[in-house]
Amino acid sequence: MSADLRRRIAAAEVELHSLREQLQQAEQAEQQEAKAEDASHSTEAPPWPWPLVSDEYDRYARQLILPGVGVDGQLRLKKASVLIVGAGGLGCPAALYLAGAGVGHLTLVDGDTVETSNLHRQIGHAAARVGEYKVDSLAAAMRERNPTIQYTVYREHLTIDNVSRFLGDGERSEDKKDERSEDTKDEDRKKIDLVLDCTDHPAIRYLISDACVRAGIPLVSAAALRTDGQLTVLNWPVGKGPCYRCVFPRPPPAASQTSCAEGGVLGPVVGVMGVLQALEAIRVLVTVPPTESVPSPTLTLFSAGGAGGLAAPSFRTVRLKGRRENCFACSEDAPLKKLGSLGDVDNNGWPDYVQFCGGSTAVTQHILQPEERVSVTDFRKLHNQQDSTQKHWLLDVREKEFYNMGSISGAINIPYSKTQTGKAVDGLPSWLPEGITEETTPIYLVCRVGNDSQVVTRQLKTLGLDKGGSRFVGDVEGGILAWKRQVDSTMPFV
Ligand SMILES: [Zn+2]
Known part of the structure; x- marks a missing residue:
């Protein structure tokens, strides 16, 4: 009995040993097969066949499928460089939407810092960033929205002394030093394709418009005060559309010039106008400008105000005439062209905007003895x-x-x-x-x-x-x- 059991155990041990050897060989074969498969994958991966990178199909999916945008429109946005002047109530929503839409390079110009009284309307800023430069605060909010595009910030106000650095005089001047943030290199600099005027002072509006005419850049201009706003696309198509002076040849009376800070503004009113600026910017950037039939320029007016209070919001769009024959800036014999190129004459070749706009409130400061x-x-x-x-x-x-x-x-x-x-x-x-x-x-x-x-x-x-x-x-x-x-x-x- 016991001899039989010993014989059976010995036979089982021989079989077990044989099975272990077979397992070892099978595992080695499988490992080699897996390695060979990996190697074949890495050498045979095809190049990325699509014009946008993988993340962009995801990120912009909901706008890519719109007939007005498509992959071609998205590529135009990606190649575009947009300058946004003013990082306040208009600039915040405009910049955030353009960042979200995937405009390749966004540049912000503003010398102000964030104050608590800004937060009710300037939605790119936050309580934690009060005291910071507005351009830094807004750029932080834009990066949170879209970290894949390029940002440049200038911590200064746009003036006649520096406007040529941002827009140039037909050509961009490359030799001047500037105060851009350090994370931007000179080789990143490229011609601006579109400007957004998000400022709130008449003199600066005329300066920006004149600079855009000189540099051949379209301009999306918006304004908001109290319960009303206005919006228009200027110098578009370039060299054909009216400029700000064609639409407003004379500035408003000095006594009526008020900024949002002094005159008050309702947050959603300025927000609506900033969002519309972003919308117009996208339209201009994705549209191939028509060469033959020039679309009629328009001025969109928004109002949320009634007699002495608030009213149901309403829009009105009026058709504008084209360029004025005697326009100071964009007509055939425009006086602006005769001021010479930048640096040649007084005011760096720019007219006196402060005087043109009635000297603002400074002139009223010493009326009394x-x-x-x-x-x-x-x-x-x-x-x-x-x-x-x-x-x-x-x-x-x-x-x-x-x-x-x-x-x-x-x-x-x-x-x-x-x-x-x-x-x-x-x-x-x-x-x-x-x-x-x-x-x-x-x-x-x-x-x-x-x-x-x-x-x-x-x-x-x-x-x-x-x-x-x-x-x-x-x-x-x-x-x-x-x-x-x-x-x-x-x-x-x-
Ligand atoms: Zn004009």
Whole structure:
């Protein structure tokens, strides 16, 4: 019995040994086969056969399938270089959408830093980046959206002194040093294909338009203020479409020039206009410009405002005439062309934009004589001493919304806009407070920073309210801003 078992164990051990050897040979054969397969893969991989890289088919999938874009349009976007002037309320949405769309090279120009009061509308910035340069803050948001394209930032404002560095004068000047961020190399520099004007000052708008005409670059121009916006594509097709001066040959009156910071703007209003700028930019970049029939230029107007408040938003698009025959910048004999090339004449060959636009608010700063003005600290003393026998008038000429936010006690609100348009009743404007003409007590005027108050002081004197000089009429120098800084830090100031 035991002998039989020993014989069977011995036979099983021989079989086991044989099976182990067979397994080892089989495994070695399999390994060699796998290696051979790997090797054949690496040598036989075909070259990437498609015009966009793999990630781009993924990233831009939803716009690639649109008939207006397609692979050809996407390639045009990829090759394009776009300059965005202004990284604020218009520039933020415009830049973010163009980054998302895959424009190959985006350049930002803005010398401002991010403030808390920007965040309600400038959606490319964030609370954590307050104090940073706007171009750096916006570029960070753009990289989060699309890290695969190229960004260049300039931490400075566009002026007549540096505009040729960004746009050139037909040719880009390559020899000048600039303050671009260090991660951009000179060889990255290429001609700008399109400019977006996202600024908020008339003088800069004319400068950008003139520079685009000179350099032969199309321009997408937008503006937004309070509840209204406007949008137009200029100098497109290049050399045929009207320029900013063709559409607006004269700047708005200096008194009506207000920036978003002073005039106020609703976030979504400026957002809508910035998004539309991005849309127009994409349209210009993916479209092959027609050579024969030139499309009619248009001006799109947006409004979310009604009588004294908000209204249902509405768009209106008006057809523009083409170029003006006598345009200062783009006509056959344009005076701009006669200013010579850059660096040849005064102002580097550019006209005086500040003078052209009425000198902005700077011209109104010294309307009154020193004796017609009182400092905020002196005014506080006499205001606090006020009793029934020594009264005075204090007229706050800021707009109602500013006044309602906070005002000096006893101030009567007479909005500046009313003082400039009000109708006369019996020879006197209807906006004058009742009883002010009969009394002889002093009249003080206060506004936001001390400009409008001087204008209205002059008006009241012209109307004879100073009784031939025997009654004091003057302004509180520096306005509510000075009052906040020197007298009452709790005063809200916007
Ligand atoms: Zn023109």
